[in-house]
Amino acid sequence: MNSIQMDSDPIAVLMQEHHRAAKQLSLLEQAVISINVDGFTRHAFECIAEAIRFFEGEFRQHDKKEEQFLFPLLEKHQPGITREYRNEHRELWSAFNHLLSCVNDVEDGRLRGSSRQELVETATRIVHLLRAHIANENTILFVKAKKLFSTEEYKEFRDNVASVTA
Known part of the structure; x- marks a missing residue:
């Protein structure tokens, strides 16, 4: 990418969203620890609910930005480059x-003997x-995008991301 300065660098926007997601992952992880130690508690469920709201809302929009705007531009330069990331999504x-x-x-109240373990394992897996996934995108995919995109492509990417962010 040619050197251009932007008020709303789309890669910076995506990385900020990754940062917010990492905070929610920590919240989810703390809920898992709490459930393992204390069983199901109101606080643990509130933490899980907060994380779920974030992922259902803001993070779905984040994935939309990547899938609709970032990935197609990357594929123009390097076909197949986003296959692994799409599979991870x-x-x-x-x-x-x-x-x-x-x-x-x-x-x-539909509890089975394995309900707690299943919830904990699924949350831990996430x-x-x-x-x-975030580490790979931040250190590999986003770096490649900045190197591969022309100034015009980067502006298009920026405008598209801004249209979803606004």
């Missing part, structure tokens, strides 16, 4: 939907998968 949303199902079961 699908895997993460599948795990997230399973977590949501586990939480709904607990809230509705934490590990998403932390690794």
